[in-house]
Amino acid sequence: xxxxxxxxxxxxxxxxxxxxxxxxxxxxxxxxxxxxxxxxxxxxxxxxxxxxxxxxxxxxxxxxxxxxxxxxxxxxxxxxxxxxxxxxxxxxxxxxxxxxxxxxxxxxxxxxxx
Amino acid sequence: xxxxxxxxxxxxxxxxxxxxxxxxxxxxxxxxxxxxxxxxxxxxxxxxxxxxxxxxxxxxxxxxxxxxxxxxxxxxxxxxxxxxxxxxxxxxxxxxxxxxxxxxxxxxxxxxxxx
Numbered sequence: 001x002x003x004x005x006x007x008x009x010x011x012x013x014x015x016x017x018x019x020x021x022x023x024x025x026x027x028x029x030x031x032x033x034x035x036x037x038x039x040x041x042x043x044x045x046x047x048x049x050x051x052x053x054x055x056x057x058x059x060x061x062x063x064x065x066x067x068x069x070x071x072x073x074x075x076x077x078x079x080x081x082x083x084x085x086x087x088x089x090x091x092x093x094x095x096x097x098x099x100x101x102x103x104x105x106x107x108x109x110x111x112x113x114x
Numbered sequence: 115x116x117x118x119x120x121x122x123x124x125x126x127x128x129x130x131x132x133x134x135x136x137x138x139x140x141x142x143x144x145x146x147x148x149x150x151x152x153x154x155x156x157x158x159x160x161x162x163x164x165x166x167x168x169x170x171x172x173x174x175x176x177x178x179x180x181x182x183x184x185x186x187x188x189x190x191x192x193x194x195x196x197x198x199x200x201x202x203x204x205x206x207x208x209x210x211x212x213x214x215x216x217x218x219x220x221x222x223x224x225x226x227x228x229x
Binding site: 049090094105 | 118120147149155156157158159162170172205207214215217218219220221222223
């Protein structure tokens with residue numbers, strides 16, 4: 001079965017500092033990994049995804065994520081956090097053998113403090 | 115930029131009543147999905163839909179749920195006889211293709227409260 005873990009419920013970081021939101025996954029076959037962000041009263045907005053190729057994926061709003069196959073991780077990163085990055089972040093996975101449905105992680109709430 | 119839209123944003127209903135949640139997917143997308151998020155819990159897949167048929171559904175999507183594309187733009191989720199545990203945020207999503215690497219674009223959600 002597919003699963004996604006986001007080990008931190010909450011991440012606090014000071015504005016201007018680098019941020020990392022962690023994600024680990026379990027899937028058989030090739031993983032297809034996604035990050036979504038949810039702002040208050042908004043839907044899930046797509047940030048970036050890993051399909052194949054370069055392990056470092058760049059996405060919207062200056063975010064990037066690094067795929068690490070040996071550690072089965074796909075951590076989200078940003079070199080310099082903004083207060084406006086404060087939101088709920090979801091990691092999601094789909095696998096070759098599991099059809100169209102995403103499996104989402106529980107979400108990590110990021111708070112960027114001014 | 116095209117967006118998925120959903121109506122209503124909030125719905126309050128009595129247990130046992132039928133509700134219909136509406137979605138307008140992105141216009142050139144062919145694959146449509148419903149997900150739900152019970153408060154404080156994970157986003158969970160309910161159903162996917164293509165070419166006027168359900169292509170996949172989860173075990174959550176039981177006989178009280180149905181989906182329909184009644185016209186060329188709307189995609190609806192019907193809950194026939196709501197239960198208290200159906201209270202959740204319901205998200206519609208759409209994608210252009212069905213490959214596993216395809217991005218799904220989500221609407222803002224409908225918050226359903228069953229009393």
